[in-house]
Amino acid sequence: MPQGQPSNVPEDGLTTRQRRNRPLLMVHTGDGKGKSTAAFGLAMRGWNQGWNIGVFQFVKSAKWRVGEQTVLERLGRLHAETGEGGPVEWHKMGSGWSWSRTRGSEADHAADAAEGWAEIKRRLAAGAHDLYVLDEFTYPIAWGWVDAEDVVETLANRPGHQHVIVTGRRAHPRLLETADLVTEMTKVKHPMDDGQKGQRGIEW
Amino acid sequence: MPQGQPSNVPEDGLTTRQRRNRPLLMVHTGDGKGKSTAAFGLAMRGWNQGWNIGVFQFVKSAKWRVGEQTVLERLGRLHAETGEGGPVEWHKMGSGWSWSRTRGSEADHAADAAEGWAEIKRRLAAGAHDLYVLDEFTYPIAWGWVDAEDVVETLANRPGHQHVIVTGRRAHPRLLETADLVTEMTKVKHPMDDGQKGQRGIEW
Numbered sequence: 350m351p352q353g354q355p356s357n358v359p360e361d362g363l364t365t366r367q368r369r370n371r372p373l374l375m376v377h378t379g380d381g382k383g384k385s386t387a388a389f390g391l392a393m394r395g396w397n398q399g400w401n402i403g404v405f406q407f408v409k410s411a412k413w414r415v416g417e418q419t420v421l422e423r424l425g426r427l428h429a430e431t432g433e434g435g436p437v438e439w440h441k442m443g444s445g446w447s448w449s450r451t452r453g454s455e456a457d458h459a460a461d462a463a464e465g466w467a468e469i470k471r472r473l474a475a476g477a478h479d480l481y482v483l484d485e486f487t488y489p490i491a492w493g494w495v496d497a498e499d500v501v502e503t504l505a506n507r508p509g510h511q512h513v514i515v516t517g518r519r520a521h522p523r524l525l526e527t528a529d530l531v532t533e534m535t536k537v538k539h540p541m542d543d544g545q546k547g548q549r550g551i552e553w
Numbered sequence: 554m555p556q557g558q559p560s561n562v563p564e565d566g567l568t569t570r571q572r573r574n575r576p577l578l579m580v581h582t583g584d585g586k587g588k589s590t591a592a593f594g595l596a597m598r599g600w601n602q603g604w605n606i607g608v609f610q611f612v613k614s615a616k617w618r619v620g621e622q623t624v625l626e627r628l629g630r631l632h633a634e635t636g637e638g639g640p641v642e643w644h645k646m647g648s649g650w651s652w653s654r655t656r657g658s659e660a661d662h663a664a665d666a667a668e669g670w671a672e673i674k675r676r677l678a679a680g681a682h683d684l685y686v687l688d689e690f691t692y693p694i695a696w697g698w699v700d701a702e703d704v705v706e707t708l709a710n711r712p713g714h715q716h717v718i719v720t721g722r723r724a725h726p727r728l729l730e731t732a733d734l735v736t737e738m739t740k741v742k743h744p745m746d747d748g749q750k751g752q753r754g755i756e757w
Binding site: 373379381382383393395396397398419420423424434479480525531532533535536549551 | 575577581582583587591593594600601623627628631637683684716732733735736740741
């Protein structure tokens with residue numbers, strides 16, 4: 350993928366450098382594979398730039414653990430040990446948010462999701478991370494557990510230079526409208542259609 | 554992304570375990586972002602499973618270096634030092650394939666691409682890697698530098714249990730036909746449309 354050239358230059362009074370350094374709101378949506386994988390790949394890329402990475406997985410299951418968590422947390426420890434790359438935090442709703450006292454309140458995912466978003470708002474206000482991966486965050490919005498307008502307002506007005514990636518199907522129209530970059534992953538062909546189950550290393 | 558369940562079970566005489574362990578040919582195509590990023594994310598996931606990873610970038614530029622190369626090569630060294638994960642090799646056409654005597658023959662990308670494919674064929678025959686990332690390999694096929702039928706035949710008949718991911722736009726119809734899993738990344742919105750140039754950590 351070559352370094353892209355803009356197809357046109359806007360008259361927004363910004364220099365190329367200012368425009369280049371604009372923090373991005375990115376959305377990976379659609380029914381295909383690769384939404385989260387590409388987001389975690391960007392986190393790996395950001396780590397390499399020395400960025401402070403925060404991953405927030407809005408998944409219901411505590412057991413579910415993707416290989417990227419192991420690797421990115423390992424990279425975070427590598428940073429602590431050798432100074433390479435940047436720090437990494439990985440938080441998961443299903444196991445109970447690590448900052449929360451209520452551990453995995455199976456009963457009330459809506460409250461868990463709202464709590465996760467409240468923490469992310471605090472971190473955005475404080476400029477805690479350089480890159481936020483809000484994995485599967487489209488669902489709590491779609492289900493009304495988190496208010497879409499609040500999300501859009503907060504993200505649009507976040508201070509400093511914080512990149513945000515939101516992944517998941519059924520992205521809210523307001524989120525798409527607000528995003529700088531939207532990619533839709535479309536399933537053209539998938540082995541599960543042929544009766545194949547997910548497999549280690551490929552699906553997790 | 555929860556562990557998927559098959560939508561139907563084929564009568565192919567295979568057990569679920571056999572079917573599950575089928576090596577996959579995956580293609581990431583389309584005009585959107587995330588094709589390579591998701592492939593490198595899968596490589597990170599595979600590394601975590603202890604897989605032997607081979608990345609072959611069919612890019613013309615020797616200078617171009619994505620953050621994932623630094624990180625995956627670092628993970629490869631970590632494997633050598635501590636036994637964590639698996640080994641990683643990263644080869645790039647633009648800088649002259651590392652196994653080749655001709656260093657970056659700027660003049661003849663077609664010959665370079667053919668040489669890269671010849672090496673990959675040897676490795677597939679030998680079962681050298683568990684996961685091959687053939688990054689931007691759609692282009693040498695599209696340009697006729699590498700024969701599409703040869704690619705399809707070789708990949709369809711590769712021995713053992715070797716996963717292959719091919720990335721790039723304009724994937725050849727025969728490749729799509731042969732692939733187990735095809736994902737199309739579609740650009741819905743991109744900041745370069747607004748005159749923004751690519752930026753560090755996001756584009757590379």
